[in-house]
Amino acid sequence: MSTASALVFRTATRADLPAILALLADEERVVDPATVEVTEAYERAFAAVDADARNEILVLVEGEGGTGTGTVVGCLQATYIPGLGKGGAERVLIEAVRIRADRRGGGLGRTLMAHAMTRARARGCALVQLTSNKNREDAHRFYTGLGFARSHEGFKLAL
Structure with a gap:
């Protein structure tokens, strides 16, 4: 299948939730979306993101062709953050990037990220930022290859 003509980028819908959760469930193998349990917590989280103008989940769908069907082969979440840095410009935080x-x-990951950055530029964002688990060395090479620099040390605290 030629991916160039068969790929669609779009904002995720509720119907995409099992496929998104399948992508997030395991990076090393393909998980069948039909086997994923969509809990009430996932439903609430998706609804909150969907209702928030500063958040979006983007999906990359192969074989959709305007029919509303197809296979979700990639996803990411973008959160647009206003701030006083960078002259008051927004920044975009990109998370949960999966192919x-x-x-x-x-090249699907590169294409997905380019699409997300184009959307961020159109909003006037001056900076793209992301974090990646320290164990995801392949992802780090990927982000470095896109031009991202390791400029900050991140910290997290579970609540």
């Missing part, structure tokens, strides 16, 4: 395990290495 389906059997589709990696063909």
Whole structure:
């Protein structure tokens, strides 16, 4: 299948939730979305993101062709953050970037990130930031290859 003509970028819908959760469930193997339990907590979280103008979940769908069907092969969440730094410009925080395990290495991740950054530029964002688990060395190489610099040390505290 030629991915160039069969790919659609769009904002995720509730119907995409099982496929998104399948992508997030395991980076090393393809998880069947039909096996994923969509809990009430996931439903609430998706509804909150969907209702918030400063948040969006983008999906990359293969084979949709305007029919509303297709396979979700990638996703990410973008959160637009206002701030006083960078002359008062917004920044975008990109999280939960995933490409389906059997589709990696063909440029889909690069294409998905380029699409997200184009959307951020159109909003007037001056900076893209992201964090990545220290164990995800392949992801770090990917982000470095896109031009991201390791400029900050991140911290987290579970509540």
